[in-house]
Amino acid sequence: MDATYKEFLNGGQVVYNGKPEGLQAFSGNKRVGIKWYIISDPKITSAKIFWNNPGHIEGDPVLPNQRPAGKDSITIAINRGSGTDSVITFIDRLKEGIYTFSVYMYDDKGHSSVKSEVISDVYGDNYQNSIGNRPTDMPQLNILNGKSDLYIPWYGVAQQAVRIDLIYTNTAGIVKTVQKSKIPNPTDPRRGMIWLDKDTLFNFKDAAGAKLRYRTAYLPEETAIDTFFTEYTDIGYKYYVPPTPPSKDDNLALSKKITTSSATGTSLTDGDRSNTNKWQPSSGERADLNVWFYVDLGSVKDFNSTQVYFTKDPAKITYYEILYTDAATIATDTKWKRAYIKFGAPEEEDIFVSTNTDNTALVNLKGRYIKINIGLRDEATNINVSEIEVYHKDKL
Template sequence: MILWSCSDQEYDDYKKFAEGGEINYTEKVDSLKAFSGKNRVMLQGIIDADPKITEFRVFWNDGRDSVSVPVNRSGGVDTLSVTINDIPENIYNFQVRTYDAEGNKSLVSNVTGAVYGERYQNTLYNRPVLANDLVGGLLSISYASMDLTTGVIGTEILMDGQSDPIFIPIDSDKYDISNYEVGDSYKYRTLFLPEETAIDTFVTDYVSYTPVAKPILENAAIPFKASSKSGRWGILENWTTTEPVLVHGGYGGWDEWNGNIFNIESGWGASAINNGKIYQTVPGVQEASYVLNVLIRNTNHQLSDPGGSYFVVAKGSTLPDVSDVETAEEVLAYKRINVDLGSEYTYRLEFTIDEGATDITVGQITTQADGDPGRFCNVRSWDIVVK
């Protein structure tokens, strides 16, 4: 006894073949797959038994559209392949049949495939660049993460005067270029595959950059160095510390606790601090957009505190007074320090230099009370990056 099972479609086709007596039919395409592309799709399948096959046909849009492809049998396993071009963006059900010279046809093989186009292209965006850090001929490009479900696979960098791009995979968040000259430019774009097996790569428009030298802050991260110290407290090397900060026996700003950290602290037996400042000047900063990142360990400054405490970027070689920080013309950016933002928080101060080489000064200015508790802000690092 032989058991036979088939789908409704195949059974209907079989009934048609059987009407009026025995009818020959050709081998059905096996392992049929669809590979998505940009306004096109590629179909592939195999046949391995029927030497009579002379063509196969693909139908879609309920049979309203079709294409015929000749077949030259090799006598073994043959791969049937066709790329259908100029097809609108959509999801399609493709039906494939083989035929012989007598017009006999196979049962249908079905496969669903997606075609991508302008709608998909319009959802794509360039991978954000977090920083172009050019220091001593070494350019370090830092990238933001991206949603991998978009199909993003990486970026391409093309240096001015070069014809071969550099590919940076999406799992790399930093790329270094050595021997980079100030004034040189590069452009980059981001690459996407809408599906892992897609036959076309989608790209964004190029974005150009002319990196400028990174402004360097000295002694700007844990472990901070002290030019002089006494016990727990000291004075920060490479930074200017004003007299109101020196409330710990003539010292302040450098704190041996928490790994030799940057900390302006009042209270717990120390005096209040009125308009205290610690700052550092960077000369000749070039025209560009920048971010000053200040990473703190923790703080207890509150927005309700009289006076308040700020991180500041200003033009020139000093910082304004606390009372003037929010209105002073020379201030390029400021952020008020606030315990509600949480610990291990990075304050981002974005600013732009648009008038040629300019001296800038960055630092902390503060008016804070004494008592118990007093006020503090432990800073882990300061860093200026080029956007």
Template sequence: MKNLRNILITAFATILIVLVHSCSSNADDYLKFTEGGAISYTGKMDSLKILPGRDRIKIEGLIISDPKVSELRVYWDTKKDSVVIPINRTSGVDMVSTFIENLPENIYNFEVKTFDAKGNSSVSQYITAQTYGTRYQASLTDRKIVNSSLSSDLSLTINFATMDLTTGAFATEIVYTDGSDVEHTITVPVTQNQLVVPNYKIGSKFKQRSLFLPVKTAIDTFYTDFVSKDPQVIDLTYLIKNNKRPFVASSFSGRWGTLADWTTNDACKNHDGYGGIDFGCCGNPPATINLESGWGSPVITNGKIYQTITLEAGTYIFNAPLLASGSGLNSGYTLSDYVYLAVAKGSILPDSSGGVLETDPSTLGFKRIVNTMNSESAVITFTITQSEQITLGISTTQGNERYGHFLSFSLFKKNN
């Protein structure tokens, strides 16, 4: 029993000696790394941010408490790449802001540490950021235009389609030239669907491109290429003189007059030498264009009222709404009459008698007017392939007790 006790005492003493030796050894190892002193850490960067850009990032943060910090080191690609950013400390809070360039489009894991002049570092901070480049750029598409039109007062209206905001789209730039040859750039937010610009230079094109941020914190804006565009519809109504009611007469007598700025042939002057403009009768509005035959006045054969203008090559729309009464056109014109809204090459409209206008080689377009048509359907679309002189207006052959009230004339050019 006594021997067993001695054995246990000896074993305990041996274990104690080993433990003391081990602790002594560990203490020595610690001193190897601290050179005999305590570990000294520098203060880490506060409010650290990495902002993405085009093949680059921007790093931002604050140095607040540690006056010894002298540089910032940023590592990535498992420390195969790094940058060193000197820091000149002041007595207060210092802002650190710098760019790291030449980072092709990818996702990067960054390690950030501060250092003092003795090489002491802060604890590591880890942050992930993505850069954007050719792949993101290739995914971008310009904002679509629903329609664009240039009005007679030379104001350009552009109606935009909505965009997918997840693409990063936030605005569209429009560049245009005004009537004084001054170029303007307007930034249209993606939430705005219509833009109206005044004093647009007729005959000019406008340019468009769209702007994108891949994320809200991105430091670089991405752009689609500028594309030059014509207004899709150009209102050229101003080329037609005396184009709407109340129409103006060059001469008149009583109810009837002859239109100013229009050519009216003798066949239409069937009211004692006047005709074309009606100053009002029978509850109809005054100062309309009305070609009336009968009720004591002669029928009209090959009557013509027209204007001649010069247009560039393109596709055009000529429109002349008529006065409606109830559900039908307020007109006595029937299929036995040959009444046309017409456009033709040259300086005069073709004859209408027997419908020959419809096959005349100079005719560019026509709409036959009858009392069963809709009041808004007197529309002609025509195309010319070169700049040339064209004539537009009314050519009519009509029988007894016929009439029809034209309210206005408009002309538009379609570009696409």
């Protein structure tokens, strides 16, 4: 049977070296990174990578910093260690496009391994021209209580964007560079990274001609070895103007008489929303887990909104309700109407607005006395209420 195999030995014995294992390609800006592992075969001394430049005809003029069209290759010397070795090399001056890279390994006698191939994109000017800076609305500068903070509202940006670089001058006169990146989804970390829709730059210096400079960084692929940047954009800012609080003249309860569960007083209608002047129910009032107060507006008035300020332990309130009556006086048999009830803890500034069922229009109520009835979690609950305000607003 010698004749069946001798013909395959013409020209001598064929020797194959170990091939590149785990071959990977990492895209870049007019370049690519190639990586593989040498698992065995200590005879390996070199490797050669072949590719064909795509996208233009062989013989075309060579573009600056790019290789010519057609077939190309590089040779790499390899010094083997005692175990598994990794090989990493970079091929530059590549034209933008899709490449197939073929890798062979050789011993010192010129014997070749079988071919390993990997496909990779190479990015360049076309990709650079396709990216844009993340759009933003006009930032707002909030100068309040000795602080000077710039609030930046953002619009959406492509998922390939990975970072925003911001440059500004702080109140100490120092030029600062701040980087903003994606964060884990705060509502569901399993959904990956997301962009915040607003950012704040603290201690922003307000000065004539002051600007915010920013650019956006992109990775065309998660494993890309090069980051692409947009040009810096300079933008101005506008000043944040806090809404004008209601005039004290509009507050129907201001300076009006207050009656509480155990006593009368004026601190709940003195116009001070802070906790300086407050109503604190006594332990005797709290015994049945219910406390209350009401304000006398002096006469029957139209109203459609109240604001109650719970400045201590609102979390220990089980419910509160707003009652009203147009009775001329308050007696034990006075019939109250309920304007609102909230189960659970109120907000520290709890605002009630009377509207129709679809919340599109105000509904006026008529009352002389406005009562706040409060349920307590336990007898030790020691709440503070600093103010009640009552309004007749013209619009939502």
